[in-house]
Amino acid sequence: MSEVRMPIESGVPEMEPYLHPVLKNNYGQWAYHERPRPGVLHHVAKSGDSIWTVRAGTQRQMDVYTIRKLMDIADEFAEGYVRFTIRSNIEYMVSEESKVQPLIDKLESEGFPIGGTGPSVSMISHTQGWLHCDIPGTDASGAVKALMDDLYDEFTKEEMPNRVRITTSCCQINCGGQGDIAINIQHTKPPKIDHTQVANVCERPSVVARCPVAAIRPAMVNGKPSLEVDEKKCICCGACFPPCPPMQINDPEHSKFAIWVGGKNSNARSKPTFHKLVAAGVPNNPPRWPEVSTVVKQILSAYKEDAKDWERIGEWAERIGWPKFFEKTGLPFTKYHIDNWRGSRNNLNASAHIRF
Numbered sequence: 400m401s402e403v404r405m406p407i408e409s410g411v412p413e414m415e416p417y418l419h420p421v422l423k424n425n426y427g428q429w430a431y432h433e434r435p436r437p438g439v440l441h442h443v444a445k446s447g448d449s450i451w452t453v454r455a456g457t458q459r460q461m462d463v464y465t466i467r468k469l470m471d472i473a474d475e476f477a478e479g480y481v482r483f484t485i486r487s488n489i490e491y492m493v494s495e496e497s498k499v500q501p502l503i504d505k506l507e508s509e510g511f512p513i514g515g516t517g518p519s520v521s522m523i524s525h526t527q528g529w530l531h532c533d534i535p536g537t538d539a540s541g542a543v544k545a546l547m548d549d550l551y552d553e554f555t556k557e558e559m560p561n562r563v564r565i566t567t568s569c570c571q572i573n574c575g576g577q578g579d580i581a582i583n584i585q586h587t588k589p590p591k592i593d594h595t596q597v598a599n600v601c602e603r604p605s606v607v608a609r610c611p612v613a614a615i616r617p618a619m620v621n622g623k624p625s626l627e628v629d630e631k632k633c634i635c636c637g638a639c640f641p642p643c644p645p646m647q648i649n650d651p652e653h654s655k656f657a658i659w660v661g662g663k664n665s666n667a668r669s670k671p672t673f674h675k676l677v678a679a680g681v682p683n684n685p686p687r688w689p690e691v692s693t694v695v696k697q698i699l700s701a702y703k704e705d706a707k708d709w710e711r712i713g714e715w716a717e718r719i720g721w722p723k724f725f726e727k728t729g730l731p732f733t734k735y736h737i738d739n740w741r742g743s744r745n746n747l748n749a750s751a752h753i754r755f
């Protein structure tokens with residue numbers, strides 16, 4: 400009797416069995432593609448085969464009932480094949496044009512907007528948040544849902560100068576990544592230490608090694624081994640909190656949002672860029688985060704009005720100059736925008752050893 404092979408529970412599965420047959424038969428053999436309307440792509444293969452893709456927005460973190468609903472739509476209206484984009488949009492593939500409109504009607508009637516293609520604001524890519532991660536300072540998926548509700552029209556229409564990619568991150572580690580607009584948590588006070596717990600929970604050498612500016616030292620507090628933070632050095636990055644939860648840095652008042660602009664991964668037209676800080680100290684205000692929406696809408700409306708066709712937000716800001724960017728968006732330029740930190744030369748923890 401052959402041994403039963405156990406499933407491998409890491410990594411993505413081989414995609415080929417899940418490809419729509421038209422995609423499988425024409426893999427790598429496409430002649431051209433077009434966008435007949437926002438949210439719909441039409442690919443034509445060299446063989447003459449055609450396939451239409453309908454893209455709908457989702458809230459990314461979905462309950463099982465929503466996923467079943469989306470799969471039922473795939474079976475009934477879309478030949479049973481779907482895929483998710485890296486920004487959590489769902490895409491349905493159909494091989495006949497006559498199936499496109501009924502599929503769109505069904506998705507819209509169930510509350511899923513059609514769009515996110517071409518020069519639109521596509522779905523915001525966000526980090527895991529409270530569902531999977533142990534260090535968030537806010538609810539990334541909630542902030543995204545609230546913001547996309549406000550940007551609904553910019554998702555369903557292609558009216559931006561070029562595509563707009565927004566990201567959010569719920570701590571300063573920023574696993575949401577670079578974006579045309581990035582919305583990140585920003586801690587503004589050093590961690591408060593619960594000395595009664597440190598010895599029980601934290602591996603002190605790992606915590607000391609984790610700090611990028613060497614601000615943490617071992618210390619005896621009330622006769623117990625604990626840690627202390629040199630608050631003059633601390634840059635409030637939050638890196639000590641994951642390995643040592645008693646170093647509490649999340650704070651309802653002092654953990655704010657910071658908004659950054661101009662990040663770009665692609666090297667089309669200009670090289671990839673890091674984003675730059677444009678708004679600091681924005682309140683972390685659940686459940687709708689209205690102050691974040693206001694800043695994002697200010698940036699988008701100035702960009703839409705002033706940028707040339709095909710300019711990404713960062714390219715537009717570089718062309719007009721950052722002083723003009725602040726003028727046109729109406730965002731205040733404050734002392735927080737001046738990068739005056741000179742600490743790295745003396746105390747940046749720049750050793751090559753791996754830290755966990």
Ligand code: SF4
Nearest residue numbers: 527532535569570574
């Ligand atoms: S951004 Fe930070 S808190 Fe949020 S999921 Fe990533 S690592 Fe976790």
Ligand code: SF4
Nearest residue numbers: 610633634636637639
């Ligand atoms: S790891 Fe970051 S938050 Fe913690 S003490 Fe060091 S600089 Fe401050």
